[in-house]
Amino acid sequence: MITGDAAYIKKINRSLILEKIVEEGMISRADISKATALTRATVSAQVADLLDEDLIIETQLEHTSVGRKPIMLSLNAKSGYSLGIDVDYSQISFTISDLLGKLVFEKSIECKSRAYEDILQILIEQINLLDEAYSDNRYGIIGVVIAIHGLVGKDEKVHFVPRFLWRSVNLKEDLEKACKLDIHIENNANMSAFAERVFLHHETNSLLCATIHSGIGLGMIMDNQFFRGNDGFAGEIGHMIVVPHGRPCSCGNEGCWEQYASELVFLENIKEERNLSSFTYSDLEMLVNEGDQEILERLDNYIYYLSIGLNNMINMYNPDTIILDGEILRLYPDSLKKLEAHLSSSISHYRKLSVSTLGKRTVRMGACAFAIKHFLRVSMLNLKYQEA
Ligand SMILES: [Zn+2]
CATH class of the missing domain: 3.30.420.40 (ATPase, nucleotide binding domain)
Structure with a gap:
């Protein structure tokens, strides 16, 4: 029987190992053990679970020198998709990425209406369409993060959107009633910051x-x-x-x-x-x-x-x-x-001041990455920015 404490420690270890794998891109069991100070037995048991869950894959490296060929572990980018949405004025944009944040698909829908009900309907329709279209791997769409250009509370309720004049709407709850996916609501500037941190500024x-x-x-x-x-x-x-x-x-x-x-x-x-x-x-x-x-x-x-x-x-x-x-x-x-x-x-x-180079899709890429973070249950991600 796993006690509460043991289950908690197991969860933390799993996050540590996954974080390391994502950070390094490719890493051996032995190096994970060194980097995390977890025993080899712990690493091996966790890695076996992650392999079972299709979250990571093994690659045998080709080696020319004498010695064993190391087996490397990396995140299985193809076991699921992430959906990031930017609800901007007059345009709603959707981005699908793989589990390493690589762009898979994007589309934008013009929307002249500012009415909550109209925008809610578009979101429901599109999320369900994409949910169906991207179900060809183990996890399908692992989660949706929607960026709102306004005040979003810690409870993920939308408090105020100046340009739409939305006040106190529960977009998360309304979407969850109509869609089967895990849905989160965030502020757009937070998602831009997250994209910068995850894709470009790993050191900060x-x-x-x-x-x-x-x-x-x-x-x-x-x-x-x-x-x-x-x-x-x-x-x-x-x-x-x-x-x-x-x-x-x-x-x-x-x-x-x-x-x-x-x-x-x-x-x-x-x-x-x-x-x-x-x-x-x-x-x-x-x-x-x-x-x-x-x-x-x-x-x-x-x-x-x-x-x-x-x-x-x-x-x-x-x-x-x-x-x-x-x-x-x-x-x-x-x-x-x-x-x-x-x-x-x-x-x-x-230390450093710079102008963003990620362009118009910053918010959506941040939203995709944030959904991946939720799904993997890790504290931070370091990903490479790569176009489709
Ligand atoms: Zn003011």
């Missing part, structure tokens, strides 16, 4: 990822865990006040950071001032390339406001790595250098 233990699009959100990973605050709403950094009695914000305050440093506000302001019917990122890029003086000055001013919030973030959290996910930073040459030039305080400390 404290990472901030600011997503700068229609608003500004912050995902924080400290000691391999999200920093969520009391209710789960931490990271609403766009509503930090940077200008007293400044521009009014939809949150009810004045002078919020995102009224000065979000991309939406930047593009909208130029559209209005120049009396244009639309003003897009590619319009902006064209003007930058043409050397439009007024636009370049506006961009420098934008960078300055961005640096104010960034300075505050750094002083609050003393992060190791900061990732900024924004299109304007990607298209404006030397944006990072210009930004760093404003961070001259002798108090501010961080």
Whole structure:
């Protein structure tokens, strides 16, 4: 009989071993034992279970030198799929990955409606379609993580989505009634931060990822865990006040950071001032390339406001790595250098500042990886970012 304690220890050992296998890509039983300080007998017993469950596979290495060919263990990427969903304004995007986070399939659906019932119906329909389409291996879809651009509580209830005007909806419960899969709801900035940590920044233990699009959100990973605050709403950094009695914000305050440093506000302001019917990122890029003086000055001013919030973030959290996910930073040459030039305080400390390179699918890849983490029951993942 396994007692409660023994079962708990077994679970922890299993996580340790799986984490090591995922981290190394390929590793022998002997090296797992060395790396985890677990006995060879414990490792062998756990590995036998994981092989039975089809979660790992064995590969015999070809060896030219004399000696035994080591048998290597790796995660069985093909035993299941993960589904990550990004519920963005006017577009819902779906990504299927294998168990190593490699892209298998993606699609986006335009959705003009903001009504909860409409979006719920699309999600139910698509999740069930994908559940059926991706059932050709042992586990099928191992879990679904849905990223919401708004406040998501620790209980995974959606508290508020500004652009949809959703208040207190229980998306998880509504989906679980209509779908058979394991479903989790997360905030989009958290999923971006998770993607950066899992796919690119393996070495860091404290990472901030600011997503700068229609608003500004912050995902924080400290000691391999999200920093969520009391209710789960931490990271609403766009509503930090940077200008007293400044521009009014939809949150009810004045002078919020995102009224000065979000991309939406930047593009909208130029559209209005120049009396244009639309003003897009590619319009902006064209003007930058043409050397439009007024636009370049506006961009420098934008960078300055961005640096104010960034300075505050750094002083609050003393992060190791900061990732900024924004299109304007990607298209404006030397944006990072210009930004760093404003961070001259002798108090501010961080090691690395970079602009996200994962692109539009960051949120969904983070969501896929988060579903894999839930499924494998490991504390963190280190995966390689690979396109299909
Ligand atoms: Zn605000």
